[in-house]
Amino acid sequence: MFLEERESTHVYRQKRMFTKEELETRERLCVHEQPAFCNAACPLKLDAKAMLQAVAENDFKKALQLYEKITPFPHVLSAGCEAPCEGSCLLCRMGEGVAIRKLEQAVCAYGEKGRKGLPRMKKKKTVAIFGSGLFSLFLAGELQKKAYPVTVFCAENDLQHYFDAETGFVSARARESSLLALKGMDIQFRFQTDLGQLSSLREGFDVVCASWEAVKDCTDWEEALMYSRELKIVTGKTSGVLGAAFGAKKAALSVDRLAQNLDPSNTRGEEGTVETKLFVDLTDVKASNQCIGSGTREEAVAEAGRCIQCTCDACVKACAYLQHYKKYPRILTREIYNNVSIIMGDHMMNKPINACALCGQCSVVCPNGYDVGEICHIARQNMVTTGKMPLAPHEFALMDMLFSNHEAFLCRPQPGFEQCKYVFFPGCQAAAIAPDTVAAAYRDLCERLEGGVAIMLGCCGAICDWAGRYEMYDETKAFLDEQLKSLGSPVVIAGCPTCKKELSGHEGLVLTGIWDILTEIGLPESAKGLDTPAALHDSCGARGDRQTQDAIRGLAQRMGCTLVDTPYCADKSPCCGYGGLTQYTNREIARKMTQKCLERSELPYISYCMACRDRFAREGRESKHILELVYGTNAGSPPDISQKRYNRLSLKQELLRQIWNEETEEMDFGFNIEYSPEVTALMDDRMILKSDIIAVLQQLRQTGEAVLDGETGLCIARARLGNVTFWVKYQEIEGGYRVFGAYSHRMNVVRRQG
Amino acid sequence: MAEKNYYTIDPMGKLQCMKCRVPLEKGKAKFMYLDNGFPVELPVCPQCGFVYVPEELALGKVLAVERALEDK
Known part of the structure; x- marks a missing residue:
C-alpha cells in the first residue's frame, strides 16, 4: 500500500487561505509591534x-x-x-x-x-516666523532641520534675548549649549522688528508662521494643524514646553504641506499620543x-537599567518553534499567507509551515489567543488542495498510520460479547512504544468493567489531520465509525489525550479517558508510584481538558507520587516535538521542543501521552507514562522505528492468541538477516525500516539484480517501494544476508536511450 | 546538439553486475522527480540495463535536488 506523490511541480493552482480582511484581523491580534x-x-x-x-x-x-x-x-x-x-x-x-x-x-x-551629516540642499520655498517664545524657537529648529530657508522676525534686540524669551527654566549650562546650537543653525534673524507690520513684512515669503502673541486677533485656527485658514498663517496657542514642542512639530508639517500648495489637513499620518495594546x-x-x-x-x-524594555514575547518565550525561526506570529502569518499565494518558484515557508507542532500553546499564552498552529494547519490543508504539499516530509508518518489501520489494526469485542458497552482505544503510539502496558490495561478493563470491553488497535487519524490530508482524515474517520458501529457503538475509552481530542470530532461518540475510568473504579493492585518526586508533563492533546489534567494528577497522587508542577504546566504545556509531525518534518526543531519541555525540571518526568514518554526517554531523562505506573510495566528503552512497527503487530498477534485463542501467522519471510547495531542506528536515522530491507532482499532473490563493488567487496541491491528507491549493502551468509548499510532516494532513475 | 548531463560517474571497471556477470559501464540514465527530468551518466549494466546510484550521490546531490523541487 503506497501513497500517491503529487503529480508535478508544474501545477499552477492557487487558493487563498483566507481573505485579506481576515488576514489583517488575525495579524492585529499580535501586539508585539505595538509601541511601549x-x-x-x-x-x-x-x-x-x-x-x-x-x-x-x-x-x-x-x-x-x-x-x-x-x-x-x-x-x-x-x-x-x-x-x-x-x-x-x-x-x-x-x-x-x-x-x-x-x-x-x-x-x-x-x-x-x-558628526554633522552632509550639508543638505536648501529648499526653494521660503518661510518666515514672526514672534519669539518656545513655539517660535522649536518651529525655527524644526524647519531648519527640514532645510527650509527660515527668517525669524522678532522684537528682541539679539539672539540671546530671543532665546531667553521663554526659557527661564533652563539651567545656565544647558542654556549655553542650546544657544550655541541655535547659533550654529542656518536661520536668518531680523531683530527689533515691529510685529504690527506683519502684513507688509510677510510679502515675498512662501509660508508664514507666527507665535500666538504675534497674531492676537486670530479666531479660526485649527489646533490639529496649527493653522489659521483666514490669516493664512501657521500659528496656534500652546501651553507648556511639551505643548510648544508638539505644536511646532504639527506646524512644521503644515508648512511642508503649504509649501507644496497642498491642503495642510491631508495625509499627515499619525500624530500625537496613541493608545497601545501592548x-x-x-x-x-x-x-x-x-x-x-x-x-x-x-x-x-x-x-x-531599571527599564524592563516592555515587549510582548509571551509566545516566543514559551515555544521552541517560534524561537527557532525568530519570528513573531504576525510576521509569520504574513509570510505563510504569501507563501501559499505563490504560484511558481520557491516556497520558502514550506518548512516552517510543516515544522509547527500545531499544539496550540501559543493560543493559550498569548493575551489575545493568537494561534500559529491553526494558521499552519490551514496552510497545510491549502497546500494539499492546490497540489503544492510535498509528500516527502509526511510520507513516513502517513505510511505508519496506514500500517496502524491495516496490518496492525485490530477491532474485536470481548470474548463472550457480541456487542460491548466499552471499547478500549489505546492509540498507535502506546501500542508501538509500550505494548505490554496496553495488554495489561486491556486485561484489567475486561476484568473490572461490566458490559464487555472491546479493543481497537489503530490510529485515530491525528497523523493525516496534522499532515493537512483532509480527505484521508475523512476516510479514516468513516472507517473508525464503521468499526465502532460494528461493536454496537460503545463508549470509547481513550488511552491517549490526543486520540480523545481527535475522536471528539466524531458525531454521536461517547468518549472518556482510561484515567477517568481508573478514577472511578480505583487503581489495580499493581499500581505503584515513583519513590522520588517527579515533574508532571501535561499532554498538549489535553490542552483545555481540565478534567483529564486533574484526573491524571489524582491518579498519580493516589499511587503515592510526589508531583511537582513545572512552569508552563496544564493548559500552557508545550509539545514534546511529536505533535504536528514535527518529529518527521524537522528533527532539529522537534529536539529543541523536547529539550524545552525538559528544561523546566531536573526531576524524572511522568506523562500521559506515550509520544512524550518516548521523546523524553530518548533525551536520556527518566520518563514514565502514567499507565506504566498503574500496571507496573516498564516499556524500557525507546524502540527504533522498525521495533515500533513490530511492537504493534506483535501486540495484535499476542492479544489474538491469548484472548481470542486464534492462530496467528508467524512473521517469517524465509531467510535470515543480520544487522549490526551501527546499521540499525543508521537505518533509524535515515527512516529505513527493516521491512524495507526485507522487501529489497526479496526482490533480489526474485530477480538476482545487484551490483558487486570490487573496492569494498559488498553487494548492493535495490527496490523501488512506492515513491522511494531503497538500496541495501549486504553480503550473503549462510541462510541469509548480513546488512552493512542502507540508503534511499525519492528520485526515480531510469535508463536513457540514445 | 548533445543533451547536457547534470552528473557523470565512470565506474572504471570497479563495479560488476551480479546478474549478468559483466562490468558496469558509464551509461546514459535519467533522474525523474515530480515531472522533472535530469539526464546523467551513471554506472549501467550494458546487458540488463541495471542503473547504479552510489550512496554519496543519493545522499548528496540527489537529496539536495529533491528538496529543492519539493518546495517548488
Whole structure:
C-alpha cells in the first residue's frame, strides 16, 4: 500500500487561505509591534525604550541621537518637558516608574554630539516666523532641520534675548549649549522688528508662521494643524514646553504641506499620543525605586537599567518553534499567507509551515489567543488542495498510520460479547512504544468493567489531520465509525489525550479517558508510584481538558507520587516535538521542543501521552507514562522505528492468541538477516525500516539484480517501494544476508536511450 | 546538439553486475522527480540495463535536488 506523490511541480493552482480582511484581523491580534507605554504617551514619539537601552549600555552618544530625533533643542525640552511618559511607565504599578526626564537630561549632559551629516540642499520655498517664545524657537529648529530657508522676525534686540524669551527654566549650562546650537543653525534673524507690520513684512515669503502673541486677533485656527485658514498663517496657542514642542512639530508639517500648495489637513499620518495594546507579562518583575539622585553618569546607567524594555514575547518565550525561526506570529502569518499565494518558484515557508507542532500553546499564552498552529494547519490543508504539499516530509508518518489501520489494526469485542458497552482505544503510539502496558490495561478493563470491553488497535487519524490530508482524515474517520458501529457503538475509552481530542470530532461518540475510568473504579493492585518526586508533563492533546489534567494528577497522587508542577504546566504545556509531525518534518526543531519541555525540571518526568514518554526517554531523562505506573510495566528503552512497527503487530498477534485463542501467522519471510547495531542506528536515522530491507532482499532473490563493488567487496541491491528507491549493502551468509548499510532516494532513475 | 548531463560517474571497471556477470559501464540514465527530468551518466549494466546510484550521490546531490523541487 503506497501513497500517491503529487503529480508535478508544474501545477499552477492557487487558493487563498483566507481573505485579506481576515488576514489583517488575525495579524492585529499580535501586539508585539505595538509601541511601549512610554512611547505611546509621548506626542513627539520619543523611542524612550531604545534610548533607555542605550543609556543602560552606557552608550550616551546613541541615546542622544535618538533623543535629537524628536527635537532640535534637547536641552530645552528635557529641562521643561511635562513627561507624560513617566506616568505611563508600567513600573509605576508596583513601585516607582523610570525617571525618564532626568535620564533625558543626563543624555543631553553626557551624550557626545555625533558628526554633522552632509550639508543638505536648501529648499526653494521660503518661510518666515514672526514672534519669539518656545513655539517660535522649536518651529525655527524644526524647519531648519527640514532645510527650509527660515527668517525669524522678532522684537528682541539679539539672539540671546530671543532665546531667553521663554526659557527661564533652563539651567545656565544647558542654556549655553542650546544657544550655541541655535547659533550654529542656518536661520536668518531680523531683530527689533515691529510685529504690527506683519502684513507688509510677510510679502515675498512662501509660508508664514507666527507665535500666538504675534497674531492676537486670530479666531479660526485649527489646533490639529496649527493653522489659521483666514490669516493664512501657521500659528496656534500652546501651553507648556511639551505643548510648544508638539505644536511646532504639527506646524512644521503644515508648512511642508503649504509649501507644496497642498491642503495642510491631508495625509499627515499619525500624530500625537496613541493608545497601545501592548501586553507585558509582569509576573517576574519586582517593584523598585528610582536611583537617579544628582544625575551622575553612573546613576543614569543604573536608572536606565531599571527599564524592563516592555515587549510582548509571551509566545516566543514559551515555544521552541517560534524561537527557532525568530519570528513573531504576525510576521509569520504574513509570510505563510504569501507563501501559499505563490504560484511558481520557491516556497520558502514550506518548512516552517510543516515544522509547527500545531499544539496550540501559543493560543493559550498569548493575551489575545493568537494561534500559529491553526494558521499552519490551514496552510497545510491549502497546500494539499492546490497540489503544492510535498509528500516527502509526511510520507513516513502517513505510511505508519496506514500500517496502524491495516496490518496492525485490530477491532474485536470481548470474548463472550457480541456487542460491548466499552471499547478500549489505546492509540498507535502506546501500542508501538509500550505494548505490554496496553495488554495489561486491556486485561484489567475486561476484568473490572461490566458490559464487555472491546479493543481497537489503530490510529485515530491525528497523523493525516496534522499532515493537512483532509480527505484521508475523512476516510479514516468513516472507517473508525464503521468499526465502532460494528461493536454496537460503545463508549470509547481513550488511552491517549490526543486520540480523545481527535475522536471528539466524531458525531454521536461517547468518549472518556482510561484515567477517568481508573478514577472511578480505583487503581489495580499493581499500581505503584515513583519513590522520588517527579515533574508532571501535561499532554498538549489535553490542552483545555481540565478534567483529564486533574484526573491524571489524582491518579498519580493516589499511587503515592510526589508531583511537582513545572512552569508552563496544564493548559500552557508545550509539545514534546511529536505533535504536528514535527518529529518527521524537522528533527532539529522537534529536539529543541523536547529539550524545552525538559528544561523546566531536573526531576524524572511522568506523562500521559506515550509520544512524550518516548521523546523524553530518548533525551536520556527518566520518563514514565502514567499507565506504566498503574500496571507496573516498564516499556524500557525507546524502540527504533522498525521495533515500533513490530511492537504493534506483535501486540495484535499476542492479544489474538491469548484472548481470542486464534492462530496467528508467524512473521517469517524465509531467510535470515543480520544487522549490526551501527546499521540499525543508521537505518533509524535515515527512516529505513527493516521491512524495507526485507522487501529489497526479496526482490533480489526474485530477480538476482545487484551490483558487486570490487573496492569494498559488498553487494548492493535495490527496490523501488512506492515513491522511494531503497538500496541495501549486504553480503550473503549462510541462510541469509548480513546488512552493512542502507540508503534511499525519492528520485526515480531510469535508463536513457540514445 | 548533445543533451547536457547534470552528473557523470565512470565506474572504471570497479563495479560488476551480479546478474549478468559483466562490468558496469558509464551509461546514459535519467533522474525523474515530480515531472522533472535530469539526464546523467551513471554506472549501467550494458546487458540488463541495471542503473547504479552510489550512496554519496543519493545522499548528496540527489537529496539536495529533491528538496529543492519539493518546495517548488
